Amino acid sequence: TSIASLRRAAAPTSSASLPGAAAPAQQRRHRPELRGRPVHRQISALWLAMVRMEVKLAFPQDRPPLSIISAAKIAGVSVIIDPTLASGSVPTLHFSSGNFIHGVNTILRYIARAASVSSFYGQDDIQAAQIDQWLEYAPLILSGSEFEAACSFLDGYLATRTFLVGYGLSIADIVVWSNLTGTGQRWESLRRSKKYQSLVRWFNSVAAGYGDALDEVTSAYVGKRGIGKSPAPSLKEKMPGLKENTSGHEIDLPGAKVGEVCVRFAPEPSGYLHIGHAKAALLNKYFAERYKGRLIVRFDDTNPSKESNEFVENVLKDIETLGVKYDVVTYTSDYFPKLMEMAESLIKQGKAYIDDTPKEQMRSERMDGVESKRRNSTVEENLSLWKEMVNGTRRGTQCCVRGKLDMQDPNKSLRDPVYYRCNPDPHHRVGSKYKVYPTYDFACPFVDALEGVTHALRSSEYHDRNAQYYRILQDMGLRRVEIYEFSRLNMVYTVLSKRKLLWFVQNKMVEDWTDARFPTVQGIVRRGLKIEALIQFILEQGASKNLNLMEWDKLWTINKKIVDPICGRHTAVLKEKCVLLTLANGPEEPFVRILPRHKKYEGAGKKATTFANRIWLEYADASVISVGEEVTLMDWGNAIIREIKTDNGTITQLVGELHLEGSVKMTKLKLTWLSDIEDLVSLSLVDFDYLINKKKLEEDEDFLDNLNPCTRREALALGDPNMRNVKKGEVIQLERKGYYRCDVPFVRSSKPIVLFAIPDGRQKSTLIVTGA
CATH class of the missing domain: 2.40.240.10 (Ribosomal Protein L25; Chain P)
Structure with missing residues (x-):
């Protein structure tokens, strides 16, 4: 069979002539319909094997191109090694046809295209461009004076990534790995110090996955064997708190199967996302990627009195900021008709009833296990009152729907919980169409089951309500959804209740939900926190169920390691x-x-x-x-x-x-x-303190009794003229003062640049108090 006929068989519908061994890989990338065809892969491999018969790599003996040799080994590109070029010469790849290509990156791109590894040059053109960026970046930075700064950047970048580009090994990983290895003791000393744990985890993972090929290269050209023999980190190492089974395989979600997992992140649009929500969002993202499954973002919009389109828009903005990729956005309100049908069905089956017991009395009866006087009403009586609720009449507003579970159960969440309430307020999506709205506890299991969710991640504060979740699914006759718990994120000197945060906004104690004193995603980003630091901080905790009160200092210390190596330095003098x-x-x-x-x-x-x-x-x-x-x-x-x-x-x-x-x-x-020149700029240096002055509020304590009287400090300063060019959101360091994020950039000489002080985990404010 001729090479030409093999080429035609590999791409029967293509009339384009693709030169050299790049053709099949390019076709895979640019023609999605060919991906995954077994015959195509077999023909492509045969063709490449024939093309590769005589390929010679020439390079200087004193500078072996580790990245090329390693990439060729992993890609299966057979080359004859010829270390005879003069010192300073550029590596060159010679073909038996007489053709040749030279230059490290050119050869690497050829190998990436010719590789049998499908992800070696990315899954699409965007990923290919990202890989090209890494090819340019790695040799310039990792071999120069900025080596440790580059390691710090890579450590932050890899905090939530398994590979540099996409979800598979690419030529970018091999190039960066080889450049690190090529520095010898310089990298090894950092590796042993555990200073850059995410980078070391990635380095070991690449080495463990392709150890034989890489070990052969490093032993020959670096003089060390087993340089990457550390075992690949388990999920338990990446996310502490997850258990492992006796066979050593990872267990993170019960009964999970790759490709079949569906998780959901279900925020209520009654405020902006805060750091606690960020943990839930990132864990859902992690498990969706871990199992190559689906992630649904679902707005739990069942309380029209608290919710708005503003919150929906900003939650989506926060999700994007966190880098969470989802498959679809849905709303519980999409299911209102079906939820009402289910509620009515349960009433007809005698599994739910209408109750008009006053709220406080109902709470007391549930605590004491006392049945409501309405518990044994007839189906006809219940349906009559249900109709009053649906119509939003005065009588209907006095009633609610309760599930008929077990008023004597030791788990009080099973003592006839409320399923539906009457609410005349208009809904931000459906207006005044409905007068009744389901509770979260009723809607959540129903919608989870309908949307195909396999695993519902919930913080451990819901633990006592898990039995209720499963009981409601059972009564509804729906399939089981597995619950997986993780610990709620609690921070010192911080309130995370949206009700309490709303109080600060409504009472003008802060600017808005984006205030730098707020624990919202937008607030902490405005304060100067890099999302990479937040992601690393949260993933270090993993899915542990242990309740922890976390220190902000730890988060800001991680942040400092990310911003310090790259942020510009400037000078300011307090006025x-x-x-x-x-x-x-x-x-x-x-x-x-x-x-x-x-x-x-x-x-x-x-x-x-x-x-x-x-x-x-x-x-x-x-x-x-x-x-x-x-x-x-x-x-x-x-x-x-x-x-x-x-x-x-x-x-x-x-x-x-x-x-x-x-x-x-x-x-x-x-x-x-x-x-002393006219070009100096005016600065407003702003520092912040916690909104409350107690490290941890007990359940019976009122946050209003623990408000911090002074939470904002401002000092005026003179800055060097270069600060006219500092952009909004840019992080800089003021010499001997600390790190700052530009909140308001230079506009005109009469208006100061506003800089927000960024905590570094240890430094106290050096500002003069001029306002609170």
């Missing part, structure tokens, strides 16, 4: 009582130097720093300087203070002279400063 230092031998005319915004990360860009003979210092710094003392002016050099002028004990001016030949290692004070 209040700032002191002018005159340098007698300073430059007669101001001059400018171009300096890096981050000395260890070139990607942060450059900044222009002005040097002049009059500079501003903060009063706190000026107050600890002595006459004759030598100090260091950061990014300039040393100066000696010759005179300190005061007025009624307050320092008003300093006089000194530059001593640039002095040793910066010998000085005690390293000072930030700004030249």
